[in-house]
Amino acid sequence: MSVARRIPVLMYHRVGATHNDWERRYCVPPSLFAGHMQKLAARGMCACSLDDFFAWLAGDKELPEGSFLLTFDDGFLGVCEHAAPVLREMNWPATVFLVSQLIGKEDEWCRSHNPSGASYPLMAKEQIEAMRGMGFTFHSHTRLHPDLTTLSDAQLADELAGSRQDLQALLDEPIPYLAYPYGRYDERVLKAAQAAGYQAAFSVQPGFNRRDVHPYRIRRLDVFGTDTPAMLARKVFFGSNDGSWRQTLNYYGERVKSRLGLRTEGTNQ
Ligand SMILES: [Zn+2]
Numbered sequence: 404m405s406v407a408r409r410i411p412v413l414m415y416h417r418v419g420a421t422h423n424d425w426e427r428r429y430c431v432p433p434s435l436f437a438g439h440m441q442k443l444a445a446r447g448m449c450a451c452s453l454d455d456f457f458a459w460l461a462g463d464k465e466l467p468e469g470s471f472l473l474t475f476d477d478g479f480l481g482v483c484e485h486a487a488p489v490l491r492e493m494n495w496p497a498t499v500f501l502v503s504q505l506i507g508k509e510d511e512w513c514r515s516h517n518p519s520g521a522s523y524p525l526m527a528k529e530q531i532e533a534m535r536g537m538g539f540t541f542h543s544h545t546r547l548h549p550d551l552t553t554l555s556d557a558q559l560a561d562e563l564a565g566s567r568q569d570l571q572a573l574l575d576e577p578i579p580y581l582a583y584p585y586g587r588y589d590e591r592v593l594k595a596a597q598a599a600g601y602q603a604a605f606s607v608q609p610g611f612n613r614r615d616v617h618p619y620r621i622r623r624l625d626v627f628g629t630d631t632p633a634m635l636a637r638k639v640f641f642g643s644n645d646g647s648w649r650q651t652l653n654y655y656g657e658r659v660k661s662r663l664g665l666r667t668e669g670t671n672q
Contacts, residue, residue, distance in 0.1 A: 404465075404467050404468075405467070405468040406465040406466065406467065406468060407459065407465070407466045407467060407468050407469070407470045408468075408613065409611035409612060409613045409642070410451070410456060410459065410466065410470055410471060410472060410611065410612050411471045411472075411611055411612070411624055411639050411642055412456075412471065412472040412473075412474060412605065412612060412621060412622065412623040412624065413471060413472070413473050413474065413623065413624055413626055413639070414474050414475075414476060414582075414605075414607065414623040414624065414625050414626060415431060415436075415473070415474070415475045415476070415482070415486070415626050416429045416430060416475065416476050416477055416479065417429060417430040417431070417477070417479040417481050417482070417510075417523060418430065418431050418432075418433055418436050418475075418479065418481040418482050418484075418485040418486045419432070419433065419479070419481035419484070419485060419523070420432065421628055422519060422521065423517070423518055423519050425516065425517055425518055425519075426517065426519075426521075426628070427627075427628045427629055428627050428628060428629065429627075429628065430481075430628045431626065431627075431628045431630075432628065433481075433484075433485035433486075433489075435628065435630075435631075435632075436485060436486055436489060437489045438631075438632045439626070439630070439632055439635050440489055440490070440493060440495070441632070442632035442633070442635060442636050443471070443635070443636070443639065444493060446469070446636055446639075447469045448469040448470070448471055448639070449467065449469055449470055449471075449495070450470075450471060450472065450473045450490075450493075450495035450496060450497065451466055451470040451471065451472055451496070452496040452538070452540070453472065453496070453498045453540050453542075453580070454540075455470075456472045457602075457603065459614075460612070460614055460616070460618070462614060471639065472498070473490075473495065473496070473497040473498070474497065474498045474499075474500065474582065474605065474623065475497060475498070475499045475500070476499075476500050476544055476582055477500065477501075477502060477510060477525065477544060477548070478499050478500070478501040478502060478505075478506070478525045478526045478531075478541075478544070479510070479523055479524070479525055479526070480523070480524040480525060480526050480527075480530065481523070482499060482526070483526050483530040483533070483534055487534055487537060487539070490537075490538075491537050491538075494538075496538040496539065496540070497538075497539055497540075498539070498540045498541070498542060498580075499526075499531075499534070499539060499540075499541050499542075500541075500542050500543060500544035500580075500581075500582035500605070501525075501526075501531070501541050501542070501543065501544055501570060502525065502544050502545060502546065502547065502548045502566075502584075503543065503544075503545070503546050503565070503566040503569035503570050503573070504546040504547050504566075504569065505525050505547065505548070506525060506526065506527060506528065506531070506573070507525065507526070507527030507528065508524075508525055509522040509523060509524055509525060510522050510523050510525060510548075511547075511548075512547070512548040512549075512584075528573060531573070531574070535574070541570065541574060541578075542570070542578055542579070542580035542581065542582070543563075543566040543567055543570055543578050543580065543581045543582070543601070544566075544581070544582050544584060545562040545563065545566045545581075545584055546561065546562050546565050546566045546569065547562065548584045549562060549584060550584065550585055550587045551563075551583060551584065551587060551588060551592045551595075552587050552588065552589050552591075552592055556591075556595070559591075559592065559595045560595060560598075560599065563581070563595055563596055563598075563599035563601070564599040564600065566578075566581075567599060567600055567601070579600070579601060579602040579603065580601060580602065580603055580604070580605070581596050581601045581603075581604040581605070582604065582605040583596075583604060583605070583606060583607075585607070586606050586607025586608070586623075588604070588606065588619075593619045593620075596619060597619065601619075602618065603618040603619060603621060604618070604619045604620070604621065605621045605623055606620050606621060606622060606623065607623055607625060608620065608622045608623070609622060609623070609624050609625065609642065609643055609644045610622040610624075610642050610643075611642040622642075624638050624639065624642065624643070624644060625644050626638070630646050631646075633646075634646030634647070641654060
């Protein structure tokens, strides 16, 4: 078995029907989600569990080449309705980052971003319980999904430590991992996440994760609702949010140039 030297982490948000261009970016229709997973499986890829990912990161475990981690931000009900059945069929685990004070409610923070002002339901405790039985794991996406960089120190501590407490009480297990809302963080937020007891945090910085990745800056690839299965496969291959053919052409163009001695620095690591 060849072993993984770098592991991509995929980030999805909602899975369901889309009604405008903004939603088409942040929401993947159910049939397309199934197509994404089938494409990755056809490429010999396999989703690993969050525990395996961190054991690999710590150097305690090897994982096969083609391993990737699947994450869903926000905890939309559509993930339970549409993505969970696909993943159960494939026996692939995934992680959901929950907004702990909005469990069983709606994505209030999106109303000001979605041009139609629509909001969508988030999972309630029953759905979370059912998904845990299917191998899903749940971690923190703060209490109310604020941009953490804009908060006072006291608010920041409440959003970070408070969300851990909420979820520990709900799930009766430790909550060591965080995904920064909007991927927004700075040095102060990173230190606060550490102080609140998180052991690692996921950003939205694209790229692969190697074992030397900073544990509070784990990289993720953003999957859009407009990504065809072939585009997703290219994103995963290149470790980039750009799944276009242009990316592929640039990559091979750079390789040719470097072989000809026209350019020596590496590309796209
Ligand atoms: Zn989010």
